[in-house]
Amino acid sequence: MRQLKALVVKEMLQIMRDPSAIMIAFVLPLILLFIFGYGVNLDSNKVRVGLVLEAQSADTTSLAEAFANSRFFVVSIGKDRRQYQDDLSAGRLRGIIVIPQDFSRKIAQHKRSAAIQVIADGSEPNIAGFVQNYARGVLAVWSQHQSEDEGRSTNAAAIQVAPRFWYNPELKSQNFLLPGSIAIIMTLIGSLLTALVVAREWERGTMEALMATPVSSGQILLGKLIPYFLLGMAAMFLCVVVAMWVYAVPFRGSLLALSIVSAVFLLAALGQGLLISSIAKDQFVAAQLALMSAFLPAFMLSGFIFEISAMPEPIQVLTHLFAARYFVTSLQTLFLTGNVWPLLLLCMAAMALIALVFFLLTSRKTRKRLDA
Amino acid sequence: MANEGTVVLDNLVKTFPGMQKPALDRICATLRPGEMSGLVGPDGAGKTTLIRLITGLLHADAGSVTVEGFDSRTQAEAIHAIIGYMPQKFGLYEDLSVSENLELYADLRAVTGQARQSKFEKLLEFTELKRFTGRLAGKLSGGMKQKLGLACALMGDPKVLLLDEPSVGVDPISRRELWKMVREMLSGGMAVVWSTSYLDEAEKCDSVILLNEGRKLYSGPPNDLLDRVDGRTFQIRDIDDRRRRGVLMDLLRQDGVMDGVIQGKQLRVLLAKDTPVPRLDQGSWHRVAPWFEDAFIDVLGGGPGGYSALAERMAEKPVSDKPVIEAVGLSKQFGDFCAVKDNSFSVRRGEIFGLLGPNGAGKSTTFKMLCGLLQPTEGQAFVAGLDLRTATSLARSHLGYMAQKFSLYSSLNVLQNLRFFSGLYGLGGKRQKQQIDMMVEIFDLQHYLKYNAGELPLGFKQRLALACAVMHEPDVLFLDEPTSGVDPITRREFWLHINGMVEKGVTVMVTTHFMDEAEYCDRIGLIYQGENIATGTPDDLKARVQTEGGQPPTLEDAFIELVRRSELSAAGKTAA
Numbered sequence: 032m033r034q035l036k037a038l039v040v041k042e043m044l045q046i047m048r049d050p051s052a053i054m055i056a057f058v059l060p061l062i063l064l065f066i067f068g069y070g071v072n073l074d075s076n077k078v079r080v081g082l083v084l085e086a087q088s089a090d091t092t093s094l095a096e097a098f099a100n101s102r103f104f105v106v107s108i109g110k111d112r113r114q115y116q117d118d119l120s121a122g123r124l125r126g127i128i129v130i131p132q133d134f135s136r137k138i139a140q141h142k143r144s145a146a147i148q149v150i151a152d153g154s155e156p157n158i159a160g161f162v163q164n165y166a167r168g169v170l171a172v173w174s175q176h177q178s179e180d181e182g183r184s185t186n187a188a189a190i191q192v193a194p195r196f197w198y199n200p201e202l203k204s205q206n207f208l209l210p211g212s213i214a215i216i217m218t219l220i221g222s223l224l225t226a227l228v229v230a231r232e233w234e235r236g237t238m239e240a241l242m243a244t245p246v247s248s249g250q251i252l253l254g255k256l257i258p259y260f261l262l263g264m265a266a267m268f269l270c271v272v273v274a275m276w277v278y279a280v281p282f283r284g285s286l287l288a289l290s291i292v293s294a295v296f297l298l299a300a301l302g303q304g305l306l307i308s309s310i311a312k313d314q315f316v317a318a319q320l321a322l323m324s325a326f327l328p329a330f331m332l333s334g335f336i337f338e339i340s341a342m343p344e345p346i347q348v349l350t351h352l353f354a355a356r357y358f359v360t361s362l363q364t365l366f367l368t369g370n371v372w373p374l375l376l377l378c379m380a381a382m383a384l385i386a387l388v389f390f391l392l393t394s395r396k397t398r399k400r401l402d403a
Numbered sequence: 404m405a406n407e408g409t410v411v412l413d414n415l416v417k418t419f420p421g422m423q424k425p426a427l428d429r430i431c432a433t434l435r436p437g438e439m440s441g442l443v444g445p446d447g448a449g450k451t452t453l454i455r456l457i458t459g460l461l462h463a464d465a466g467s468v469t470v471e472g473f474d475s476r477t478q479a480e481a482i483h484a485i486i487g488y489m490p491q492k493f494g495l496y497e498d499l500s501v502s503e504n505l506e507l508y509a510d511l512r513a514v515t516g517q518a519r520q521s522k523f524e525k526l527l528e529f530t531e532l533k534r535f536t537g538r539l540a541g542k543l544s545g546g547m548k549q550k551l552g553l554a555c556a557l558m559g560d561p562k563v564l565l566l567d568e569p570s571v572g573v574d575p576i577s578r579r580e581l582w583k584m585v586r587e588m589l590s591g592g593m594a595v596v597w598s599t600s601y602l603d604e605a606e607k608c609d610s611v612i613l614l615n616e617g618r619k620l621y622s623g624p625p626n627d628l629l630d631r632v633d634g635r636t637f638q639i640r641d642i643d644d645r646r647r648r649g650v651l652m653d654l655l656r657q658d659g660v661m662d663g664v665i666q667g668k669q670l671r672v673l674l675a676k677d678t679p680v681p682r683l684d685q686g687s688w689h690r691v692a693p694w695f696e697d698a699f700i701d702v703l704g705g706g707p708g709g710y711s712a713l714a715e716r717m718a719e720k721p722v723s724d725k726p727v728i729e730a731v732g733l734s735k736q737f738g739d740f741c742a743v744k745d746n747s748f749s750v751r752r753g754e755i756f757g758l759l760g761p762n763g764a765g766k767s768t769t770f771k772m773l774c775g776l777l778q779p780t781e782g783q784a785f786v787a788g789l790d791l792r793t794a795t796s797l798a799r800s801h802l803g804y805m806a807q808k809f810s811l812y813s814s815l816n817v818l819q820n821l822r823f824f825s826g827l828y829g830l831g832g833k834r835q836k837q838q839i840d841m842m843v844e845i846f847d848l849q850h851y852l853k854y855n856a857g858e859l860p861l862g863f864k865q866r867l868a869l870a871c872a873v874m875h876e877p878d879v880l881f882l883d884e885p886t887s888g889v890d891p892i893t894r895r896e897f898w899l900h901i902n903g904m905v906e907k908g909v910t911v912m913v914t915t916h917f918m919d920e921a922e923y924c925d926r927i928g929l930i931y932q933g934e935n936i937a938t939g940t941p942d943d944l945k946a947r948v949q950t951e952g953g954q955p956p957t958l959e960d961a962f963i964e965l966v967r968r969s970e971l972s973a974a975g976k977t978a979a
Contacts, residue, residue, distance in 0.1 A: 037510030041499065048498045048539075240494025240555070243458045243565075244511045245484045399479060401460045402419075 034246050038254025045228070046258060055224050056266045060216045064270060067208040068278045078162055079105045080126040081115035088135040090177075094147075097173040098128065103165040112150075119152060126151040126162035138177075206281065209274040210362035211335035213267055214355050215326070217293065220263040221300025222307065222325035223318065229255060229308030230317035242399045252397060256301055263297045264290070274366075284365030292361045292375060295382045299354035300325065302389025309396040329355035354382045408433035409563055409594040410457055414466035417452055426452045428617045429466070434596060434610075436562070437589050441608030441625070442598035443695075446888035447861055448614040450598040451491065454565050457596070458488055470563055487561035491568050493552030497541030501532055501551055504540055505558070512559035526554040529584060545762055546577025553584065564588065564595045570604065571888075572916060574761030574931070575959045576966060582607070600888050602696045603918070613699065615890060620702045625695060632673060632693045632701050635661075639670040642686040648902045650683065655709025655899070657681055662697065662706040662895065665902070666922045667941035673697045675705070696919070700891050707896040712845040713873065714903025720752065720878055725788060727752050727879055727910040728773060732782035735768050742768040744933045745782070750926075755901070755911045759921045759962065760930030766914035767807070769930070770883055773912070774804050787878055800829055803877035807884045809868035813857030817848055817867055820856050824871035842870040862893040869900060880904070882913045886920060898923055918958045929965055936969040 046052045082098055084091050099106045107124075109115060118124040129148040137145040149166045151159035232238040241251060271289065274280040303325055311317040331337060332346070333355035339347055350356045357378035364371050412432045418425040427449045434440045442450045455461040456468050459479030468475040470482045488494075495504055505523060509515075514522055527533045530550035535543065540551060549569055556564060566585070570578045582604070585595055597608065605611045606625050613621040613628070621628050642650055651670050654660050659678030664671050671691070674680070680688050700706055726749035735743040743765040750756040758766045771777040773784050775795040784791045789798040811820055821839045830838055843849055846866040851859060856867060865886070872880065880901070886894040902923075905911055913924060921927050921941060928938045937944060945956050948964040956964070 033513060033515070034511050037507050041496065041503070041507050044503060045496065045498050235497070236490045236492040236494045237496055239455075239460065239490045240488060241511070242460055243483055243486060243488035243490075244508070244559075245480065245513070246511050247480075399460065399483075400462070401455060402462065 035250050035253055038246070038250060039257050042254060042258040046262060052224060055219055056262050057269060059219065060266055060270050061273065063212050063216060064209060064273050064278070067212050068205055077105050078103060078125045078158065078165065079123065080128055080162060081118060081124050082106045082108045083112045083115065083127060083129040084108060084110060085130065085132040086135065090135045090138050091130050094130060094173050097169055101165065101169050119150070122152070125158050128166055205278055206367060207363050209278055209280050210366040211333070211359045213270045213362055214296070214333060214335060214358045215329055216266055216270060217263050217297055218300050218325050218329040218355055220259060220266055221297050222304040223321040225255060225259050225301055225304030226307040226311065226317040226321045227314055229305065230311055230314045233312040234314060239401065248397045248399050252305060252393065255305065259301055260297055264293065267293045280366055282366050283369040285370055288370045288375060289365050292358070292365065292379060295379045295386065296354055296358040299382050299386035299389060302386045302393060306389050306393045306396065309393055328353045332356060333359040335359045354385045357381045409436045409471055410434040411469045415456060415463045415468065416465040417456060417461065417463050424617060426617050430619050432612050432619070432622045434594050436592045436594045438609040439586065439589060439595045439597060441605045441611040442596055442614065443602065443605040443611050444614035445600050445861070445890035447616070449617045450614060451567055454567050454596065454598060457565060458482065458486060485562045486565060487556035487559065488565045489552045489556040489567065489569060493548050495540040495548060495552055495555065498539060500537050500539050502536040504551060504555055508555040508558040514558055522558065526557060530554045545573045549573055549577060549581055553581065557588070562593060564593055566595070566597050568598055568600070570599060570601065572762035575962050579963070602694070602699060605695045615703070628698045629693045629695065632697045634690065635674045635676070636691050636693045636697050637672045637674065637680070638666070638689045638691045639672060639683070639686045640689060642670065644668060648906055650686070652709040652902065654681065655706065662700045664923065673700060696891055703892055706892060707899060709899065711900045711903030713900045714907055716841060716845065717876060717904060717907050720908030722908065723752055726750060727787060728756070728912060729785040730769070730773065730782065733769060733772055733779050733784060734781040735772060735777065736780040741933050746935045748928055748935065748938055750910055750912060752910055753905055753908045754926065755905055755913065755924045757921050757924035757927040758914045758930050759916070759927050761916055764930040765933040766930050767883055770881060770914055774802060774881055775799055801877055802879040802881060803872035803875065804881045805868050805872040805883065805885055809864050811856040811864065811868055811871070814855055816853050816855050817859070818852045820867060820871060821874070825874045828875035830875055838874045842874055846870050861889060865889060865893050865897055869897065878910060880909055880911045882911065884914055887917060921958055929962055931966050931969065934969070937965045
C-alpha cells in the first residue's frame with residue numbers, strides 16, 4: 032500500500048510539474064471546445080443558390096419570393112439555368128433550383144403535383160442534402176399557403192406536415208458536438224498521455240530502476256492508472272461545466288450517470304494507453320500508436336462528427352471495436368435526452384468489455400522484464 | 404553455497420533476436436561480499452546485459468545467475484529486495500527534487516519510522532547533497548546526479564550494489580569522490596559491481612571481469628592480469644619533440660613491438676615476450692610498471708601495427724607559419740547560461756590540440772563555433788585564415804568534422820554513407836568515385852558495402868566515420884569525442900591514422916574526457932564550467948602541479964589540482 036501511494040504521489044508531482052500534461056488535460060479541452068463551439072458548424076444556414084424562372088406568372092413569382100424569404104437560402108434569380116452552371120462548378124453556388132415553364136399550368140390543372148428541379152453540388156454531399164431538403168421544405172410550405180389563400184380544401188392540404196425535432200429542437204450542431212468532444216479529450220488523456228509518460232520512463236531509464244525494486248508490476252500499473260484516471264475525470268468535469276455554462280448546451284441526464292459512464296470509458300482508454308506503452312518503449316512510437324489506434328478512431332469512427340449509420344456496412348461493424356463509439360452515444364444521450372438507462376447500460380457493458388480485454392492483454396504483457 | 408560468493412554466474416549465454424553473435428557467451432564468474440568487482444570492457448562488450456541478467460530483468464538463454472542463493476530467473480522478487488541498482492543515466496526522476504527522489508525510493512523499499520530519518524541524514528551527509536534537497540534532480544550537475552543516483556540505490560541497505568557505468572562523462576573530481584564513497588560501503592560486507600569502459604578504473608578494483616564482444620577475456624584480481632605483461636612495458640624519453648610520432652610509427656612496424664602510444668613528450672611501448680629492446684638512434688628506454696590497458700592489448704594479441712594506408716595516400720599539406728585554427732575571446736551564451744567564456748587559443752599546422760573536460764564543460768559548444776555550426780555570442784573564430792562568420796562555407800570546405808557517436812546514417816549502407824558525405828563536402832564526378840574507391844580500399848570496407856551503417860561492428864563504424872570526414876582531404880580535422888567507449892585496439896588504429904595525417908601536415912582538434920587520449924595531444928586546453936583554465940603541453944600541465952619530492956602527477960591529478968586553483972583564485976576575486 033505504501034509503495035502504491037508513493038508511486039501515485041510521484042506521478043501527481045510529475046503531472047503538476049509537466050507543462051505538457053497540463054496542456055493536454057486542461058488547455059487543450061478549452062481550445063477544442065472553443066473550436067467546436069464556434070468554429071465548426073454543421074448547420075447550413077444561408078446556402079447560396081441560383082433560382083431559375085423559366086416563365087413569369089403569379090405562381091412562379093410568389094414561389095420565388097418564398098425562396099428568397101427563406102432563412103436557409105441566399106438567392107439570385109435568373110432566367111436560364113446555363114448562366115449558373117459555371118458558378119456551381121466553381122463553388123460560388125451550392126445549388127440551382129429550376130421552376131420549369133409548365134409549372135403554372137400544372138398547378139392550375141391540379142392533376143399532378145407540380146415539379147421543380149433541384150440541382151445540387153454532389154461533391155459536397157452534406158450540403159447537397161441540405162439544399163434538397165430545404166428546397167422541398169420551402170415548396171411544401173408554399174403550396175400549403177397557396178391552398179389556404181385560395182380557400183381550396185384539397186386532400187393534399189388536409190394532411191399537414193408539422194416537423195418537430197425532439198431533443199435538439201433548434202438543430203444546433205454544438206449541442207451534439209460539444210458532448211462528443213469530451214470523448215476526444217478523454218481519449219487523449221487516457222491513451223495518448225498515459226502511453227507517453229510510460230514511454231518516457233523507459234527512455235530515461237527510470238522504469239528500469241523501478242523494476243529493480245521490490246514493487247510489483249501490478250503496483251507500477253496502478254501507480255499510472257490512478258493519477259491519470261483522476262486527471263481524466265477532472266478534465267471531463269471541466270468540459271461539462273464549460274459546455275453547459277459557456278455554450279449553453281442542455282444537460283438533461285444526471286451527474287451520477289455521467290460520472291459512471293465516463294469512468295467506464297476512461298478505464299478502457301487507460302487500458303489502451305497502458306497496452307500501447309507495454310509495446311512501444313519510446314515516445315515517438317508510443318505517440319504514433321496512440322494517435323492511430325485511439326485518437327483517429329475516436330474522431331472518425333465514433334459518430335462524433337460522421338454519422339455511423341451513413342458509413343459502409345463493414346466500417347459500421349468496425350466501429351463496435353472502439354469504446355469511443357459507445358461513449359459518444361452515451362454522452363449525446365445524457366446531454367440531450369436524459370438518463371436512458373437501457374441504452375446507457377448497454378454502452379457501459381460494451382465499454383467495460385473492451386476495457387477488460389485491454390487490461391488482460393496488458394497484464395499479460397507487463398512483467399518485470401526488459402525482454403518480454 | 405552463498406558463502407563462496409554473493410553472486411554466482413554459471414555459463415551464461417544471452418543472444419538478442421536479430422543478432423548474429425551472442426551478447427554474452429558462456430560467462431562464468433563469482434562476485435564476493437566486501438569486494439569491488441569491476442565489470443570492464445568497451446561499449447557493446449555485454450556489461451549492461453550482464454548486470455540486467457543479475458537483476459533478473461533479463462533472462463539468460465542458458466546458464467544461471469544466483470544472488471545470495473536466489474535464482475534470478477525464478478526468484479527475481481527476492482533478489483530485488485536485496486539489491487541496489489543504478490542504471491545508466493542514473494534512473495532519477497528529473498522533475499522531482501532531491502528529497503522527493505529519496506522519499507520515493509524509501510517508500511518503495513519500505514524504509515520507515517526512525518530508520519527513515521536517520522537513513523536520510525546519513526545519505527545526505529555522505530553525498531553532500533544536504534544543501535540541495537529542494538533542487539530538482541534535472542537541475543543538478545552530472546556529479547551530483549550521480550551521487551543522488553547512488554543514494555537512491557543505497558536506500559534499502561542492499562547486499563549487492565550494481566552500478567552501470569556510474570562514472571561516464573563525469574568530471575574527474577566527482578569520479579574520485581564517488582569511487583571513495585563506494586569503497587567505504589565495502590567494509591559493511593556489501594558486494595559492489597562497478598561497470599566501466601575506463602581501464603584505469605579496472606586497476607583499482609579488487610577483482611575484474613574483462614569482457615570484449617560478449618566473451619570473457621579474464622576474471623580475477625587485476626594484478627594477476629598485469630603479471631602477464633610484467634617487465635615488457637617501457638617508456639622512451641628524450642626524443643626530439645617533433646620526431647616522436649615518426650619514431651613511434653617506425654617502432655610499431657617492427658616485429659616484437661605489440662603496442663605503443665604517445666604519452667606527452669614520451670613514448671610508451673609494450674614489447675612481446677622475450678623480445679630484446681629495439682635499437683633507436685635517439686632516446687633512452689626506461690622500464691615502467693604495466694597498466695591494465697597493456698594487459699588488455701596483450702590478451703587481444705597486440706595493436707594494429709604502424710602503417711597507415713590513409714596517411715600514405717594523402718598529399719603533404721603546404722608548410723605555413725600562420726595559425727591554422729584561431730579562437731579569439733570566443734563566448735557563447737544560451738539564455739542566462741554561459742556555455743563558453745572568453746576562450747582564446749591558436750593551433751599551428753600539423754599540431755594536435757585537445758580540449759579536455761567533463762560533459763557539459765563547453766567543449767562541444769566551442770567546437771561547433773569553430774566549425775561554423777554555431778554563431779559565437781562574442782569573439783571570433785578563424786580556420787585556415789578564414790573568418791567563420793563571413794566565409795563560413797569556404798572555411799568549411801577546408802575542414803572535416805567527425806561528430807560524437809560517429810554520426811553516421813544508420814539506415815543507409817556503407818556505400819550510401821560514403822556517397823552522401825562526399826557529396827556534402829562538394830566532391831562530384833570522377834573525383835568522388837576515385838576518393839570513395841580509395842577509402843573503401845584503405846579501410847578494408849569491400850565486404851561491408853551493402854551493410855547498413857547501424858549493423859556494422861564498432862571498429863568498422865569508427866573506420867567509416869573517419870573515412871567520411873577525410874574523403875575530401877581537409878587541412879583541418881575536428882574530432883568530437885572520437886573514441887569514447889571504443890576498445891583499445893580500435894582506438895589505436897584510429898590514432899595511427901590521425902598521427903599519420905598529422906605527419907603530413909594536417910591539423911587536428913580533439914575533444915575528449917579521456918585522460919589517456921589527451922596524452923596523445925601536442926597541447927591541451929583544460930575546460931571546466933565553460934572556462935579554459937589552463938593551456939599547455941601535457942607535460943607542462945603536469946609540471947605545474949608537481950610537488951617537491953612528490954609522486955609524478957598524472958594528467959588527472961593535474962586537472963583536479965588546476966581546477967582547485969582556479970576556483971580558489973575565483974573565490975579570491977569575488978572576496979576582493
